[in-house]
Amino acid sequence: MATHVIQFRDKxxxxxxxxxxxDVPVSRVGIPDxxxxxxxxHIQALKRANVEFKDITKRVGPDGSTxxxx
Amino acid sequence: xxxxxxxxxxxxxxxxxxxxxxxxxxxxVWRYTVLVPVEQIQSDGTARTIATSDDLTNLELMFIEHxxxxxxxxxxxxxxxxxxxxxxxxxxxxxxxxxxxxAPAAYVSDQYFQALRAExxxxxxxxxxxxxxxxxxxx
Numbered sequence: 771m772a773t774h775v776i777q778f779r780d781k782x783x784x785x786x787x788x789x790x791x792x793d794v795p796v797s798r799v800g801i802p803d804x805x806x807x808x809x810x811x812h813i814q815a816l817k818r819a820n821v822e823f824k825d826i827t828k829r830v831g832p833d834g835s836t837x838x839x840x
Numbered sequence: 841x842x843x844x845x846x847x848x849x850x851x852x853x854x855x856x857x858x859x860x861x862x863x864x865x866x867x868x869v870w871r872y873t874v875l876v877p878v879e880q881i882q883s884d885g886t887a888r889t890i891a892t893s894d895d896l897t898n899l900e901l902m903f904i905e906h907x908x909x910x911x912x913x914x915x916x917x918x919x920x921x922x923x924x925x926x927x928x929x930x931x932x933x934x935x936x937x938x939x940x941x942x943a944p945a946a947y948v949s950d951q952y953f954q955a956l957r958a959e960x961x962x963x964x965x966x967x968x969x970x971x972x973x974x975x976x977x978x979x
Contacts, residue, residue: 781901784897784901785893785894785897788893788896788897788900789893789896792896792915793915795914796914797911797912797913797914797940798911798912799909799911799912800901800903800904800910800912801904801908802908802909
């Protein structure tokens with residue numbers, strides 16, 4: 771199940787998204803700058819509701835380095 | 841008393857810099873679950889909207905501003921009676937928006953969430969808005 775980081779243009783779009791995602795039976799995360807961390811189910815729900823968003827996910831290939839905690 | 845919009849400014853006096861949780865290895869934090877009623881469905885089929893889309897948006901953006909982020913859980917439905925003395929007549933189903941938030945294991949967090957509960961109860965004209973707290977250790 772792919773995870774996406776998405777961002778909304780303004781508060782109005784964010785509000786539309788909240789209502790479109792209210793009944794999606796999967797958890798999501800809200801973070802600053804009108805961004806959300808969501809799953810594929812949320813992406814589909816937003817598309818069905820015609821809510822505009824930008825997918826800003828950065829995919830790292832198999833040779834990508836893993837962040838190391840201090 | 842009439843329902844009014846949720847007012848995030850009511851929480852500003854409690855949103856100190858201490859409220860941002862220290863999210864790192866071996867941090868002891870408090871995890872709050874907040875259930876905000878969005879719809880009340882009575883046994884005769886009458887449905888009433890409680891928290892509006894504006895309320896939910898303002899609440900979510902306020903949590904992000906004050907606590908750095910939130911997890912929005914799938915909606916939670918519960919069945920209960922509004923008046924325990926008249927369970928059959930007042931049986932209702934409530935649909936809730938459920939938020940999970942980390943905060944520091946400190947008194948300021950309890951103050952913040954008690955103020956939140958009071959503001960939600962007053963704005964939505966609800967007898968009790970459920971806010972629960974659990975202790976968590978981040979590994």
